[in-house]
Amino acid sequence: MGDKEVDPILSMEGICKSFPGVKALDGVDFSLWPKEVHALVGENGAGKSTLIKILAGVYKMDSGKILVEGRPVDISSPRQAQEHGISVVHQEFTLVPQMTVAENIMLSNMPSIPGLRSLVDKKTMVYESEKILNGLGVDIDVFAPVRLLTMAEQQIVEIAKALSGKTRILVMDEPTAALSNVEVERLFDVIRTLVSKGIAVIYISHKLEEVFRISHRITVLRDGRVVSSSPISEVTRNEVVKQMVGRELTTMYDRCKADIGGPAMEVKGLLLDPAGEPISFTVHEGEILGIAGLMGAGQIQLARALFGIGRTYGGEVLLRGRPASLSSPSKAVRSGVGLVTENRKEEGLVQLLSVSKNITITVLDAISRRGVLSSWMEDRIVTEKIEELDIRTPSPKQPVMNLSGGNQQKVVLAKWLAVDPDVMIMCEPTRGIDVGAKAEIYRLIGGMAKNGKAVLLISSEIPEVVGMSDRVLVLHSGRVVGELMGDECTQEAVLRLATGGSVVGA
Amino acid sequence: MLAPRPVIDILRRYGMTFILLAMIAALSFMNPRFFSVSNFLTIMRQVAINGALAAGMTMVILTGGIDLSVGGNVALAGCFAAGALQSTGNPWIAIVVALGVGLMIGMVNGFFVSYAKLPPFIVTLATLALARGFTLVYTEGRPILVDSPIFEVIGGGFLAGVPVPVLIVAVVYLIVGFVLNRTKFGRLVYAIGGNEQACRLSGVNVERTKMLVYVWCGLLAGLSSVILSARLLSAQPTAGTGYELDAIAAVILGGTSLSGGEGGVGGTLVGAFIIGVLANGLNLLNVSPFYQDVAKGAVILAAVLMDKAFHSTADAR
Numbered sequence: 001m002g003d004k005e006v007d008p009i010l011s012m013e014g015i016c017k018s019f020p021g022v023k024a025l026d027g028v029d030f031s032l033w034p035k036e037v038h039a040l041v042g043e044n045g046a047g048k049s050t051l052i053k054i055l056a057g058v059y060k061m062d063s064g065k066i067l068v069e070g071r072p073v074d075i076s077s078p079r080q081a082q083e084h085g086i087s088v089v090h091q092e093f094t095l096v097p098q099m100t101v102a103e104n105i106m107l108s109n110m111p112s113i114p115g116l117r118s119l120v121d122k123k124t125m126v127y128e129s130e131k132i133l134n135g136l137g138v139d140i141d142v143f144a145p146v147r148l149l150t151m152a153e154q155q156i157v158e159i160a161k162a163l164s165g166k167t168r169i170l171v172m173d174e175p176t177a178a179l180s181n182v183e184v185e186r187l188f189d190v191i192r193t194l195v196s197k198g199i200a201v202i203y204i205s206h207k208l209e210e211v212f213r214i215s216h217r218i219t220v221l222r223d224g225r226v227v228s229s230s231p232i233s234e235v236t237r238n239e240v241v242k243q244m245v246g247r248e249l250t251t252m253y254d255r256c257k258a259d260i261g262g263p264a265m266e267v268k269g270l271l272l273d274p275a276g277e278p279i280s281f282t283v284h285e286g287e288i289l290g291i292a293g294l295m296g297a298g299q300i301q302l303a304r305a306l307f308g309i310g311r312t313y314g315g316e317v318l319l320r321g322r323p324a325s326l327s328s329p330s331k332a333v334r335s336g337v338g339l340v341t342e343n344r345k346e347e348g349l350v351q352l353l354s355v356s357k358n359i360t361i362t363v364l365d366a367i368s369r370r371g372v373l374s375s376w377m378e379d380r381i382v383t384e385k386i387e388e389l390d391i392r393t394p395s396p397k398q399p400v401m402n403l404s405g406g407n408q409q410k411v412v413l414a415k416w417l418a419v420d421p422d423v424m425i426m427c428e429p430t431r432g433i434d435v436g437a438k439a440e441i442y443r444l445i446g447g448m449a450k451n452g453k454a455v456l457l458i459s460s461e462i463p464e465v466v467g468m469s470d471r472v473l474v475l476h477s478g479r480v481v482g483e484l485m486g487d488e489c490t491q492e493a494v495l496r497l498a499t500g501g502s503v504v505g506a
Numbered sequence: 507m508l509a510p511r512p513v514i515d516i517l518r519r520y521g522m523t524f525i526l527l528a529m530i531a532a533l534s535f536m537n538p539r540f541f542s543v544s545n546f547l548t549i550m551r552q553v554a555i556n557g558a559l560a561a562g563m564t565m566v567i568l569t570g571g572i573d574l575s576v577g578g579n580v581a582l583a584g585c586f587a588a589g590a591l592q593s594t595g596n597p598w599i600a601i602v603v604a605l606g607v608g609l610m611i612g613m614v615n616g617f618f619v620s621y622a623k624l625p626p627f628i629v630t631l632a633t634l635a636l637a638r639g640f641t642l643v644y645t646e647g648r649p650i651l652v653d654s655p656i657f658e659v660i661g662g663g664f665l666a667g668v669p670v671p672v673l674i675v676a677v678v679y680l681i682v683g684f685v686l687n688r689t690k691f692g693r694l695v696y697a698i699g700g701n702e703q704a705c706r707l708s709g710v711n712v713e714r715t716k717m718l719v720y721v722w723c724g725l726l727a728g729l730s731s732v733i734l735s736a737r738l739l740s741a742q743p744t745a746g747t748g749y750e751l752d753a754i755a756a757v758i759l760g761g762t763s764l765s766g767g768e769g770g771v772g773g774t775l776v777g778a779f780i781i782g783v784l785a786n787g788l789n790l791l792n793v794s795p796f797y798q799d800v801a802k803g804a805v806i807l808a809a810v811l812m813d814k815a816f817h818s819t820a821d822a823r
Contacts, residue, residue, distance in 0.1 A: 309707070333709025347707050350700035352767045361697055362708045364690040371689045415708065 612724020
């Protein structure tokens with residue numbers, strides 16, 4: 001247990017890290033004692049992943065120091081982190097699906113036949129990997145290819161892989177995101193076994209209910225600072241939620257509410273998963289409907305399904321009262337639905353192309369005659385949108401990759417404003433952009449609603465959803481667990497529902 | 507935002523043109539016969555076939571794809587056209603057959619790449635083998651004579667002092683250049699090569715565009731087969747062997763990125779000329795054909811390496 005008599009195995013002191021436009025970490029102190037599970041919680045953007053990436057040698061800190069067992073260490077690469085006994089189990093799996101469990105576990109520490117360094121010693125590999133798995137108290141066939149394992153088994157192999165070195169500090173980033181309840185229990189058993197063997201665990205999770213069951217100590221981060229750090233027995237869940245949310249709603253989200261009109265999009269009994277629960281809701285003209293949930297709660301899947309990406313297993317969607325077939329993105333666009341994806345770089349923009357060409361990609365038909373583009377029609381739209389959205393670019397011919405994140409996001413919005421869809425679905429519209437640009441994006445979203453558009457605002461940043469939306473649906477594990485409006489729609493209430501609690505309070 | 511860097515930008519845009527001019531200067535210095543109108547016309551005639559293939563290849567590579575089947579396409583289209591000429595005696599029907607065969611192979615490629623979502627490398631490797639196989643089956647391995655005054659004009663004629671194949675390819679480049687730069691389809695070719703998923707999620711019909719790109723490439727291979735059999739006045743079952751590699755080399759030398767989205771047909775023309783000038787120059791210098799391939803490989807590596815150096819200096823701003 002986190003026993004203060006003993007010296008911490010890890011101390012991070014005064015860690016600072018800035019990215020262009022954001023101070024991600026501002027003097028963070030974090031200590032980890034042997035044999036403890038130390039939870040690290042905070043909203044998205046609070047600085048958890050930045051802190052972990054510094055510890056893992058992925059990012060370089062601007063200032064501060066890291067001590068392992070009281071000695072200052074320099075961690076500037078993932079390899080150095082491993083040499084100091086620090087291993088990270090990332091949220092995304094890093095296993096090679098075709099390779100066997102044993103090969104995956106020993107991937108970075110492949111034993112070789114003595115004297116023949118390039119030949120793999122298969123016997124030792126199997127023996128070592130079985131030993132690690134047995135140590136975790138699990139029974140997984142080490143000869144099975146990883147792709148045949150369940151998510152939970154893969155998660156355990158991932159942990160075993162992290163333990164193949166001389167790990168003393170294990171960081172787990174949202175380890176239960178993909179697991180069912182039974183599987184979570186199994187994972188917890190593994191974590192308890194690890195702790196009993198003297199390994200210290202940093203446990204990052206949004207799911208407070210789980211955090212309170214497994215952890216001994218909890219540290220809350222907010223806006224790059226530590227808000228509190230205490231033994232878990234000294235705080236309640238509601239206190240932690242309050243500490244995570246912290247700030248009051250700022251004026252950032254100020255918007256004059258639009259007049260809410262008739263239903264723009266009605267979703268009836270949509271099944272995203274054959275075994276899941278049907279999802280139904282309606283969004284009206286001029287309304288911003290927020291959809292909140294933790295990462296992986298199904299909100300992104302829902303957004304994509306409404307835009308014709310990914311399978312659905314039943315249900316129907318009505319647009320302005322008429323059944324709509326949204327079986328592909330191009331059909332969705334023609335039916336008047338737009339989607340701002342959560343990953344601007346991968347799916348939002350063609351980075352190589354100019355601002356101008358990115359803006360008009362949705363309206364090429366409108367600016368061409370018999371397939372031949374009209375440059376004056378294109379220039380007119382582009383000039384208008386650059387001005388309307390105040391996109392800061394030296395020239396419309398500038399490749400979008402040279403723009404800042406906020407301006408890139410404005411180009412994404414411009415491309416959709418050019419088509420003028422009736423229903424605008426926005427996933428994480430302010431992810432990775434600085435505060436100033438955020439406010440402008442909020443202004444633009446407010447403007448869309450004002451113009452009678454229906455907006456689905458999907459975000460894991462709860463203040464944003466609460467601040468911007470007329471109404472909020474909360475998703476948890478693929479289910480709609482609540483609908484909040486008016487005074488009852490507070491950050492605390494949304495977070496409580498999203499983390500698996502009830503509306504009344506835990 | 508970023509200070510302009512004129513020298514770097516010029517190098518980046520016209521680096522290959524400088525390399526071509528340097529090669530021409532060096533070869534003229536080494537052999538006076540190189541620098542003459544008649545030799546330049548010869549070079550242009552030699553570049554014509556690879557040029558036409560490379561124009562289609564540019565479109566395919568701009569979308570991030572590849573078409574390895576063009577060489578086999580040239581052989582099959584040429585032999586079918588020659589067969590049609592022999593049985594009907596009508597050269598126009600033969601030309602239509604050649605273009606038709608090219609178009610069909612392009613459609614097959616396009617279908618499997620866009621709709622069946624198979625990797626273009628594999629699809630076109632397979633259609634290359636298919637085309638070569640069908641050619642041998644159809645011709646039983648024997649060349650077919652092409653005996654037609656129209657074909658003689660296409661292969662060996664002059665119009666206003668310019669060889670007809672050169673004129674044909676010039677028109678091809680004007681058309682392809684226009685299509686790529688001024689049409690909706692061309693815009694989508696670049697956009698899909700830059701980020702296919704972003705295009706799809708902007709409502710673009712990605713599949714249709716990719717399909718069309720392979721159709722264009724096949725059609726231009728059909729046209730090349732006409733020029734080739736018109737020059738040889740026969741259709742060879744083994745014609746076009748290795749043509750796909752020359753076409754790809756021209757595209758890459760021309761600065762089109764193999765991952766798609768960047769480049770253009772103007773650069774490809776320069777690339778095709780680099781290959782053509784090199785072959786012609788080495789011939790005039792009496793270099794053994796065995797060494798010519800070595801030289802070609804070395805020039806491709808060196809040129810691409812230099813181009814990459816220009817680009818990385820430009821990107822490091």
